[in-house]
Amino acid sequence: MGTITKALNLLNYFSENMPEIGLMEFRNLTGTDKATIHRHLTEMLANGYLEQNRQTRKYRLGAAVLRLASIRERTFPARRIVSQWVERLSRELGELVHASVIQQSGMSPLCYNDFGTGGTRVYFSEAEMLPLHATASGLAALAFGDPSLLKQSLKSGLKKFTDHTISGTEELERQVSQTRENGFAFAEQTYEREVSSIAVPFYENSGFAYGTISVAVPTSRMNAGTRQRFAGALAKASKDISTELGGNLPEQLEQAWYRAA
């Protein structure tokens, strides 16, 4: 692992619940030496990726990320486009809907919306990366994204989150081909207990999936009927999103959706 990755990984510890992090906290979180972390932090501080609270000396995310995010959204407005559909879908289905972009290290959340009305709600954080092998979004990514993702996942260990998390490599391969056949991914309590979700990929200008859109519900509300309904709505949204992003859905996927409907 290179120095750049080590430094950038530090930024991943920030979240809604942990907006400021001190040097020692970082040491405890990462396990690497204080001096090393300090060097990395000061370098990112100098570049504006971090700011320091002068009173507590703790670090928080800096203004540079705002600048870059602004440029990205102005020039490649994937989030704006996707969030429209996420909102509509959430309203239509009355459940939590979220979209993520596929990365090597996992799924990076883009946006989410929850117009849910039920007493039980699924919690979703835009801060944390979703694992590829333990979520419906991740399965969809492995099934329809760049094949190197699957190779990588099969090689590296599959962390167990719940009793239902996929653990064996052959089990993962089986689930991935099932996902390819169905045209959508399904995961029941594989990441968080009592949460089931269903996901489909969407496409940008390449032959492999760019991201995924997903519905997550309390397991009690997931059955054959709702599953069918969610899958249909997601497939429709995926078509529209892909078109807006300038991408095309693979034949295979459209056929699978046609069979399912």
Place this chain on the structure above:
Amino acid sequence: MGTITKALNLLNYFSENMPEIGLMEFRNLTGTDKATIHRHLTEMLANGYLEQNRQTRKYRLGAAVLRLASIRERTFPARRIVSQWVERLSRELGELVHASVIQQSGMSPLCYNDFGTGGTRVYFSEAEMLPLHATASGLAALAFGDPSLLKQSLKSGLKKFTDHTISGTEELERQVSQTRENGFAFAEQTYEREVSSIAVPFYENSGFAYGTISVAVPTSRMNAGTRQRFAGALAKASKDISTELGGNLPEQLEQAWYRAA
């Protein structure tokens, strides 16, 4: 310069006009070896800070910056707070108003607004960093920000942007003390021809300025009257912004504004 800084600097080349950059373009822009750049790019790609266009193989900013920006705004909503005042001010003054956060390497734009009505408009980009010695915002930062900024600036060379750009170190020191006395910074055609601007600092929870808010106008519209008007409006906005950010204005600054009014 460390490896992390070299890598992060690559991200600074992205802008509205240059949303995608190829390996060779990076080489020409930076002058460093292709292999080195490639390593840096792939590492940032793996971490989601970059994405690659599969057709052109060019790189663009990745979804990670959106994720981080979202966390930062949710937990430390400086941009949201400041942009309200920037909007109001722009509407009130009928000119371009922008705000930036002070960093070691320069000013990082936060937001801007232009409700200008005049035939001539000032162009402002949220992508590019503003130099400390050549803009009103920068002067305000040097005068009221962390003293190490001024030390740093005096040591490093002062790049010349126009005939009016401050060049000598004693000239810079003079302008900085003038700014401290006035309570606001003034710069005429020091960065771009035919553009004059005026800026004041605002404060967060520390004793030194956190950012600056500024009005930029065509030089033809800047005179004693408008200057007075802009300075007064900026000072008022700075007080409100600083309060909302949980900061206090230094006595000295409030006194200078009182004298000016």
Place this chain on the structure above:
DNA sequence: AAGCAAGGTTCATTATTTGAACCACGAGTT
């Protein structure tokens, strides 16, 4: 098919990162 330019890779050399030990500071305790 040949030529060109861009993206990408390799591997010995080199320079940078690394971390144990150390210092400084402030808060709470005796």
Place this chain on the structure above:
DNA sequence: AACTCGTGGTTCAAATAATGAACCTTGCTT
């Protein structure tokens, strides 16, 4: 006031990772 504990921050020899010249591959142009 001295003491301790837990921070943040710094130093410098040792070790590791970054570097770049040369090389390969790919896709487009002629």
